[in-house]
Amino acid sequence: DVKVTQSSRYLVKRTGEKVFLECVQDMDHENMFWYRQDPGLGLRLIYFSYDVKMKEKGDIPEGYSVSREKKERFSLILESASTNQTSMYLCATTPGGKGYTFGSGTRLTVV
Amino acid sequence: QKEVEQDPGPLSVPEGAIVSLNCTYSNSAFQYFMWYRQYSRKGPELLMYTYSSGNKEDGRFTAQVDKSSKYISLFIRDSQPSDSATYLCAMTTDSWGKFQFGAGTQVVVTP
Numbered sequence: 001d002v003k004v005t006q007s008s009r010y011l012v013k014r015t016g017e018k019v020f021l022e023c024v025q026d027m028d029h030e031n032m033f034w035y036r037q038d039p040g041l042g043l044r045l046i047y048f049s050y051d052v053k054m055k056e057k058g059d060i061p062e063g064y065s066v067s068r069e070k071k072e073r074f075s076l077i078l079e080s081a082s083t084n085q086t087s088m089y090l091c092a093t094t095p096g097g098k099g100y101t102f103g104s105g106t107r108l109t110v111v
Numbered sequence: 112q113k114e115v116e117q118d119p120g121p122l123s124v125p126e127g128a129i130v131s132l133n134c135t136y137s138n139s140a141f142q143y144f145m146w147y148r149q150y151s152r153k154g155p156e157l158l159m160y161t162y163s164s165g166n167k168e169d170g171r172f173t174a175q176v177d178k179s180s181k182y183i184s185l186f187i188r189d190s191q192p193s194d195s196a197t198y199l200c201a202m203t204t205d206s207w208g209k210f211q212f213g214a215g216t217q218v219v220v221t222p
Contacts, residue, residue, distance in 0.1 A: 004154075035212075040119065041214060042117075042212045042214035043155075043201075043212040045209050090154055098157075098160065099145045099157045099160045099201075100145075100155075100157065100201075101157070102147075102155050104153055105152075107152070
């Protein structure tokens with residue numbers, strides 16, 4: 001089975017800090033995605049990547065950036081964390097044609 | 112208006128009852144439809160994956176897609192307390208593309 005590992009389950013950061021969320025997958029999939037999940041809003045796509053060093057904006061990229069230097073690793077960066085970025089962050093991967101496999105999520109609180 | 116609409120619930124049913132969940136969507140180009148189950152503080156896990164219209168059955172779960180009505184359903188037979196979770200629908204125009212998610216329906220199965 002595909003394993004998607006997110007480095008932290010819970011994070012508490014201060015406003016203005018630079019925050020790195022890491023995601024690693026072990027199945028050599030090209031496609032990787034970052035979503036945030038908020039009550040009543042569901043999952044919203046932040047960024048995605050179809051290949052190494054390639055990135056595309058999703059529906060809500062403002063305030064975020066990403067890095068994909070290696071195929072298995074996709075990082076989400078909050079350049080200057082703000083309280084409205086308090087959320088559950090989910091990383092996902094897919095080989096195409098079979099739906100996503102998600103990580104366990106990182107619950108980020110910005111104070 | 113959201114592309115994918117899903118009643119957030121909660122939907123409370125007694126053990127052994129049939130759980131009926133649905134989503135409506137507006138984009139007629141959607142071809143791939145999925146249902147995910149998400150337990151509290153966990154990432155979503157894929158339950159059902161269907162292409163185009165029709166029915167698909169897997170154990171106690173049945174997924175239905177009616178593209179003419181832009182309506183998808185998930186039925187859970189003989190519901191168990193362990194089925195208590197949030198159920199998310201998702202859909203996409205092509206198997207490699209980014210998915211659009213519903214907000215999720217919380218289901219509670221009472222013993």
